[in-house]
Amino acid sequence: MIDVDIIRKEFPILERSVAGKPMVYLDNTATSQAPLSVVREIERIYTHSRANVHRGVHTLSQEMTDLQEHCRMRVREFINAGSIEEIIFTRGTTEAINLVANSFGSFFKAGDEVILTVMEHHANIVPWQLLRERIGIVLKVVDINDKGELDLEEFKRLFGPKTVFASFCHVSNVLGTVNPVKEMVDYAHSRGVPVLIDGAQASPHLKIDVEELDCDFYAFSAHKMYGPSGVGVLYGKKQLLEKMPPWQGGGEMIGKVTFEHTTFADLPFKFEAGTPDYIGIAAFSKALEFIDNLGLENIERHELEISRYAEEKLKMIPGIKIYGEAQYKGPVISFLFNGTHPYDLGMLLDKQGVEVRTGHHCAMPLMDRLGIPGTVRASFAVYNTLKEADIFIEAVRKAAAILS
């Protein structure tokens, strides 16, 4: 069970005020706050163990390497990957997707087709467009229905003899839609097509089991999971990663270097060029521990209780329109008021201490599809309370009265 009062003590930032009011932080989809265990681990390492990883026999370097590799083991367990060789540390989801587009994408040729969906974050659109510019692949895009759910029949229809890859989000960062990824992976595989799942918005809320999903790649970011910024993970199936060429070159990813020829390190290091954010990675272990201690099912239940309560109340305010009403939906509410600009509403909420995100949420094609410039987005984490949901609703009511 979740005891929010106890959890909130782990997050001193939640006690601060904004505009002279107690802050209500509802921008968790962009970045969630980090508990003291994460903050203290960063401080402990800076004051005790900081040294570059994998490069020394000295004690500090070995301690730091152990901390980093311990995190890799934790991540493996967290997503039930087959081995630590399948866990590659990146700067975030964005870099993980770029890695796949550049490395696995080097197998594609002009005319090959990659399937995306209209609800993708720019991180899962632009890397494929860059590849299109370079080699002339073709992008096919799955549409959504009025509730913001993917059109699965269209998804299946888009597969053809030239389809070489499919890349889609597990959970939409705007609509909250939880996509039927298992069904999508199974279908893609029945057509011989490998898939990448952008799990940036799923990993903080849902149990991820990459073995069960059988996806070929899965990407996510630590900073949305109560962890530090600058750290992300790419899971990839070992047999694919082994065949893929390195993307970035530099230290750590090599076997032997001469000016004539370079051999590469084994997995996962082949894909980890340069000094990683080893302190962030080490502290990410503490974030995973925080999630494990609470239990993802409990976290999800709590977040959905608050977000559904808030959504029901929000709908009762005249002039409010909600974007994204999928049957399976994460703790995210995107909305607009009576055709007013999302920034106006967002600014009025900030003046009342309520921190929500406004704008296109790095999903401009989805905004075009919905025919709007952006939305106001409230998103919830395990430390949010029903009382905060009430403050949020009251703040929207006041803002709506001003904008009317």
Ligand code: PMP
């Ligand atoms: N995909 C989705 C669905 C996201 O929500 C985000 C972050 N908003 C990203 C990718 C990019 O994550 P990052 O900026 O951590 O690389």
